[in-house]
Amino acid sequence: MSILANSQIAGAGYTASYAVMIAANSVLIGYLVRGVSPALLAFGSLLMATAVFRCLRWCSNGADSERLERLRAPGVFIDLLKLNVFTAITWLGLFYAVQYIRPSVNAMIVNSVGPLLMALMWRHLRPGSPTLIQEKIAxxxxxxxxxxxxxxxxxxxxxxxxxxxxxxxxxxxxxxxxALQTAIVLSNKRLLDSGLQITDVLSNRFLLTILVAGSLALLEPNIALQLRSNLWYMVVLAVSFVVLPAITLQLGLQRAEPVTVTIILFCIPLLTAALELIDPANGFDWRMFVGVCVGIVAATYGGLARTSIKKKPQLSEKASTPAN
Known part of the structure; x- marks a missing residue:
């Protein structure tokens, strides 16, 4: 098996691990946002997580001037800015969407958009890496x-x-x-391809989200009381919903193509739906069973499509430059 195939398998494995963690956490977040300010939860958990990422970054290399210069490079800075904007909208949207529709339905819709966009628009989104026919079918x-x-x-x-x-x-x-989750995956991939370390990306990813969420949280009534009452919830969210999954996803993105990552991310709602299906309180539903089976076959077929590639295709000059 080629080195590229091994890398793709490792990337798929990390991404699948991320999907399992997020699926488990989706139930938790759906429970926590009821009666609690979504902005406050986002602010507290992401602030704690960013502090952890900054500590890890410092412990790994300290004040490395070369890494700091790379962060200030024009193309890298633009991608970091995009990543911050996309993340802010997506995170706040996640917290608010589950107040209108069930968390499982939200996850199904969010994670089905990416593969379709990558199949239809790969020439614009990832021109140096054509989407395979297996991935389009998936x-x-x-x-x-x-x-x-x-x-x-x-x-x-x-x-x-x-x-x-x-x-x-x-x-x-x-x-x-x-749609923005797909943009986040692509921006993350470009940043990692530019030579940034995982902690470089994660320690700068949530800055705008923290600012926006903190500003919204200040508008909430009894914010001090909510903060004291939900501090432990924020700690749990920071560790289980941000730090561990984010690092795992970055490891997957280092090794796999964005289209592979978006396909495997559909396992998140599949796992949630499978849990609902086997819950005796809900009863068996043939429609859910068929939907889960179709999703498992599609995600497996598309997620492993690149493991048979022998040689990595050459990226065009256009593809190697971060998009403006």
């Missing part, structure tokens, strides 16, 4: 799986009685977050 299968699962989820929930406009707001937020 993208279609993922969209089909998402449609089946979302329909089945709504039929099983009490949201059928809610206003279409109310649910529509949640779906719209999820679609926007899905």
């Amino acid at each position: 993208a279609v299968g993922i969209v089909l799986s998402m449609s089946i699962l979302v329909g089945a989820s709504f039929m099983r929930s009490d949201q059928q009685s809610q206003a279409i406009g109310y649910i529509g707001v949640g779906i719209l937020i999820a679609l926007v977050c899905g």
Whole structure:
């Protein structure tokens, strides 16, 4: 097996591990945001996580002047700025979307957008790495799986009685977050390809999100009381929902192509749906079962598509330059 194939398998493994962690945490975050300011949770957890990333960065290399100069390079700075903007919108959207639609439905929609965008727009998004036919087929299968699962989820929930406009707001937020999640994956990949270390990226990724979330949190009533009451929740979120998953995803992005990562990320809602399917309290649903099976086949087929590649294709000059 070639070195590239081994790298792709390792990248797929790290990304799958990230998906498992996020799927487990999605239940936690859906529980925590009820009755608690989403902005406060985002501010506290991301501030703690950023402090951890900064400490790790300092311990690994200290004040390395070469790394600091690389961070200030024009193309790198633009990608870091984009990453901050995309992350801020996506994180806050995540916290607010689950107040309109169920966390499982939100995850299904968010994680189905990326593979479709990469299949349709790879010439613009990742011109040096064409999307394989297997990955395009997988993208279609993922969209089909998402449609089946979302329909089945709504039929099983009490949201059928809610206003279409109310649910529509949640779906719209999820679609926007899905598109921006793809942009985050691509920006992350370009930054890692430019020579930055994982801690360089993560220690600078959430700065705008912290600023925006902190400003919104200050507008909440009884913010001091909420902060004291939910401090331990923030610690749990910082460690389990930010630090460990973020590092794992970066390791996956170092080794795998963005399209592979976006395909495997669909395992997040698949795991959640599978847990719902085997829960005796919910009862067995054939639609959920079919949706999960279609999604597993599609994600596996697309996620392993590059493991048989013998030689890495040459990137064009255009592809090697960070997008403006």
